[in-house]
Amino acid sequence: MRIKLVQHIFAINGLWFCLTLTAFLILINLSWWQLSRASEKTGQLQRLAQLQADGALQPAQLAALTASDIDGAPLQGQARWLAPYIWLLDNQIVDGKVGYDVVVPVQAAGLARPLLVNLGWLAGTGSRDRLPQPDIAAEFSLNGLLRVDVDGLMLLGQNVENSGQWPMRIQQLAYAELSQLSGLSLFEAVLYQQQGTPFIPHYQPVVLPPEKHRGYALQWFLLAVAVLGVALAASHQGRAEHG
Incomplete structure (x- = not known):
């Protein structure tokens, strides 16, 4: 025992x-x-601080640079909105309110391929069945931060809600899919506008x-x-x- x-x-x-x-x-x-x-x-x-110290890039420089060279770099220039394309990036929260990030393709002066620009946050309408209608200027100044890897995570369902009319709601920025949908050969980077936009810029390259x-x-x-x-x-x- x-x-x-x-x-x-x-x-x-x-x-x-x-x-x-x-x-x-x-x-x-x-x-x-x-x-x-x-x-x-x-x-x-440290890298972002160095890029800021080096000064803003111009759109004409992008084609000659690698993705690692431009990721996180500031960009300034002039651009023309390629109407009617507007994508509303879903589930964006600012000050506790749910809305969308307004993303449009532009023709930047000096860059042959169209560039995606995240103009900032726009409040939702309160109904999933009714999308807000952003007022996009035909031409505007670019002043923001370039990022390359922005696909994000899509948990379920399709990425683009193709209603046949614009704007369209999306769950993530996928270059190939948006290029196919719009018929534009998009440059594989997104500019997050920091200034000069009627919407609310809220992008932070380093959250924590x-x-x-x-x-x-x-x-x-x-x-x-x-x-x-x-x-x-x-x-x-x-x-x-x-x-």
Whole structure:
């Protein structure tokens, strides 16, 4: 009977040890991942600051540059809206209100291929069946930030709600799909307007700053230490009871 009790205690201790070790490793890995994200965000901010210091690009320069060269770079110039194309990017929230980002293709002076421009946020109508009708200027100045990888995540359903009329609601910016739909050979970058738009610019290239990630890393690390501390305390108490 005593042998069975000892075997039972060892089995429980072994299971407890495995669970504790697993939880500890998961929490440590989460802490390390957050530190890695902080380092990545620091690099992004440094690169964006350098691009800003180098000055804004002109549309005529884009064709000769690689995607990595233009991603995050400021751009200024003149453009003409290619009517009637307007896409409304769904599920955009500003100040707690749900609306759309207004995206249009433009012919930028000096750039052969049309460029997508995110003009900013526009409030919804309150009904999914009725889309807002943005008032787009025929010509306007470009003044914003270029981004290349903007596909985002589409959880379900189709991307474009093709009603046969404009504007059309979309779930994500997909260059190939929007090019096919409009018949335009779109340049694979999006300009996020920062100034000179009747809509509300809200795009942030870095949403969570490095400090936030470091804070999360510290939280995960302290949780890992707490798990280890509880396990050691429980083990010590168990030895005292059966000693």
